[in-house]
Amino acid sequence: MEPPKPPVTLRFHGALNDFLPPARREQTFPHLLQGTPAVKDLIESLGPPHPEVDVVRVDGEAVGFTHRIQPGAHVEVYPVSMDPAPGPRLVPPLQDMPRFVLDVGLGRLVGFLRMLGFDSLWRNDYADETLARVSHDEDRVLLSRDIGVLKRGEVARGYFPRSTDPAEQLVEVVRRYGLTSRMRPFSRCVACNAPLTSAEPSEVAGRIPERVAERHSRFQQCPDCQRVYWAGTHHERMQALVDRLRELEGSP
Known part of the structure; x- marks a missing residue:
């Protein structure tokens, strides 16, 4: 009779604990494997989605999502953060201006x-x-x-x-x-996502309330949906x- 295979032990760090049941948070726990799953499959079967995972170490060695987990292994899983754990990062670097x-x-x-x-x-x-x-x-x-x-x-x-x-x-x-450091406030239409352009009062005449035309001289407009923006009360709340x-x- 084949002896039972030892469980793996796992430890999830930081924000990844948000996806675990309370009994498994902030501590090492055992888990019996079914076969030899890939790292991604094992992690996600326990709760956390893979885009929230930055570094995985198996028995002290950094591995990728396709690495196969063997019985008895010790797995440490680290979240994406601005100060990641040492080792190759699994999430691609962020763009200069993320979308x-x-x-x-x-x-x-x-x-x-x-x-x-x-x-x-x-x-x-x-x-x-x-x-x-x-x-x-x-x-x-x-x-x-x-x-x-x-x-x-x-x-x-x-x-x-x-x-x-x-x-x-x-x-x-x-x-x-x-x-x-990447924010460019009030440069994009909140309704349709298009970049805004500056507009003269004459360009937006008839599309804004008369009282607004009397009080403001600087406007932005959306070239796609034609909405007009100015520094009113809503703008002040957003600036705050x-x-x-x-x-x-x-x-x-």
Whole structure:
């Protein structure tokens, strides 16, 4: 009779514990293998989606997602962070000006990201396979609170916002991707995502309230949907949010 194979032991670090049941958080735990699964399959069977994983060490050696896990191995899994654990990183480097695609449940977050100047796609009818394909084909970060979408193999960069509040989700994403130095506030249409252009008062006449025309002389317009923007009360509230985000830079 063949002796039983020893379990693997695993330890998930940092934010990856958010995806584990309480009994397994912040500690080493055993797990019986079924066969010799790839690293990606083992990790995702336990909860965390692979785009949130930065470094994996098996018996002290950094490995990739396709590495096969053998019985008795010890696996350490580290999250994506601005200060990653030593070893080859599994998530591709972020672009100088990252672009995003968001799932249907993040419609308010997409407006905030566009307000900061980030090219961000969103539709209320994106299917899961479309989100994954767009993320891959257009090299976009996928933001989703659907863990199943993030586990799709095409997704290279992705994040699961922990909060359900859009403003707090924005803070998470800005911190996660170090976006404060990349922000270009009020440069993109929050409604349709197109870059804004400056406009003279004569160009927007008839498309803005009379009282606005009397008080303002600087405008921006969207060349695609023709919306007009000016520094009104809403702009002031958004500027306060931008200032808050900039204050967060370097804070723990």
